Amino acid sequence: MKIAVLSGKGGTGKTTIAVSLALSLPGSQLIDCDVEEPNVHLFLNPEIKEEKVVNTLVPEVDYEKCNFCGYCAKICAYNALSVLKFGEKEGEILLFNHLCHGCGGCILLCPEKAMKEATRPVGVLRIGEGKGIKFVEGRLNISEVLAPLVIEEAKKLAQEDGVVILDAPPGTSCPAVATLKETDFALLVTEPTPFGLHDLELAYEVAKALKVPAGVVINKAGEDDIVEEFCSSRNLSILLKIPFKREIASAYAQGIPLVEAIPDYKVKFQELYNQIRGML
Amino acid sequence: MKVCVTAQEKDLNAQVDPRFGRCQYFIFVDTDNPENFEAVENPYKDAPGGAGVQSAQFVANKGVKKVYTGNVGPGARQVLESAGIEVVTVSGTVKEVIGA
Numbered sequence: 106m107k108i109a110v111l112s113g114k115g116g117t118g119k120t121t122i123a124v125s126l127a128l129s130l131p132g133s134q135l136i137d138c139d140v141e142e143p144n145v146h147l148f149l150n151p152e153i154k155e156e157k158v159v160n161t162l163v164p165e166v167d168y169e170k171c172n173f174c175g176y177c178a179k180i181c182a183y184n185a186l187s188v189l190k191f192g193e194k195e196g197e198i199l200l201f202n203h204l205c206h207g208c209g210g211c212i213l214l215c216p217e218k219a220m221k222e223a224t225r226p227v228g229v230l231r232i233g234e235g236k237g238i239k240f241v242e243g244r245l246n247i248s249e250v251l252a253p254l255v256i257e258e259a260k261k262l263a264q265e266d267g268v269v270i271l272d273a274p275p276g277t278s279c280p281a282v283a284t285l286k287e288t289d290f291a292l293l294v295t296e297p298t299p300f301g302l303h304d305l306e307l308a309y310e311v312a313k314a315l316k317v318p319a320g321v322v323i324n325k326a327g328e329d330d331i332v333e334e335f336c337s338s339r340n341l342s343i344l345l346k347i348p349f350k351r352e353i354a355s356a357y358a359q360g361i362p363l364v365e366a367i368p369d370y371k372v373k374f375q376e377l378y379n380q381i382r383g384m385l
Numbered sequence: 386m387k388v389c390v391t392a393q394e395k396d397l398n399a400q401v402d403p404r405f406g407r408c409q410y411f412i413f414v415d416t417d418n419p420e421n422f423e424a425v426e427n428p429y430k431d432a433p434g435g436a437g438v439q440s441a442q443f444v445a446n447k448g449v450k451k452v453y454t455g456n457v458g459p460g461a462r463q464v465l466e467s468a469g470i471e472v473v474t475v476s477g478t479v480k481e482v483i484g485a
Binding site: 178184185186188189197204 | 429432434435436438439442460463464467468
């Protein structure tokens with residue numbers, strides 16, 4: 106079973122929940138899909154056993170064949186190519202790596218068959234184990250933008266049997282959608298603030314659009330019940346509440362998972378998992 | 386000499402558009418005969434990405450030698466430089482810029 110932990114708003118406690126849920130379920134696997142800023146490793150201190158480079162497809166021009174007709178630039182949906190024609194057989198093709206999505210359209214459709222497949226590294230997958238948990242981390246190279254590609258490659262390493270927990274990036278844009286796609290459950294982590302609620306609603310709408318069943322964890326819970334009101338209006342189950350406590354924040358700041366700092370939470374996370382199973 | 390000025394409106398009295406890739410209009414003028422100009426609405430101004438690259442290629446294909454504009458992004462700059470087009474940063478009206 107694949108459970109994606111997402112929130113919309115950053116800093117609500119996705120990683121806190123994802124790590125503690127994984128540590129409460131023996132044999133589970135935790136995949137850090139926040140490839141722009143992975144931080145699960147800070148709590149698991151995993152031993153990395155393998156690293157795999159993530160490559161994207163890029164076109165390579167065969168200048169012997171190219172006649173600078175400009176068709177590749179015309180059909181590129183991302184405006185990643187520019188063709189400059191200086192003379193009958195002279196010109197230059199400029200590829201803008203950061204605009205290219207690696208779809209291969211230019212390679213496929215070049216009338217002169219002057220484009221061939223090449224690759225370019227954009228990220229790395231780190232695979233290992235920590236605290237008895239199988240660990241996979243996607244890491245996007247600095248200045249790269251193809252986060253969804255790295256996330257999709259990381260997700261290919263998900264174990265077939267047993268529980269897989271995906272720690273999603275904040276937001277509800279492409280990287281969060283890439284994480285949530287084809288998972289069994291969306292665990293929406295929020296906090297009782299107007300921003301937390303606003304982004305919870307966005308995250309919930311994304312899960313609904315992707316037809317992934319969802320439930321809510323309220324982190325830093327206090328007296329304000331704005332999240333409860335929202336959830337009851339949408340028939341959304343609140344599966345766990347974690348109070349706003351200095352003790353929890355302090356453990357987090359030291360890189361200590363919640364279930365290690367307060368072992369009683371292990372049972373609560375196991376109950377959370379059982380509730381999810383019951384909902385599917 | 387044929388030049389291009391990015392403009393907010395489609396005539397010579399228009400203010401220069403400070404953005405290159407997402408400018409409103411490209412005004413193509415022959416500086417020896419300024420009344421003979423062509424104003425083209427920028428087809429790439431609302432492109433989700435790569436507007437600068439496409440705009441630069443569009444301008445390069447028109448055979449201009451110079452571009453007068455405000456700011457040029459890195460993608461557009463690379464295309465313009467490769468095409469041998471000089472980029473001049475200016476402000477004011479199109480008329481003032483081309484000295485008409």
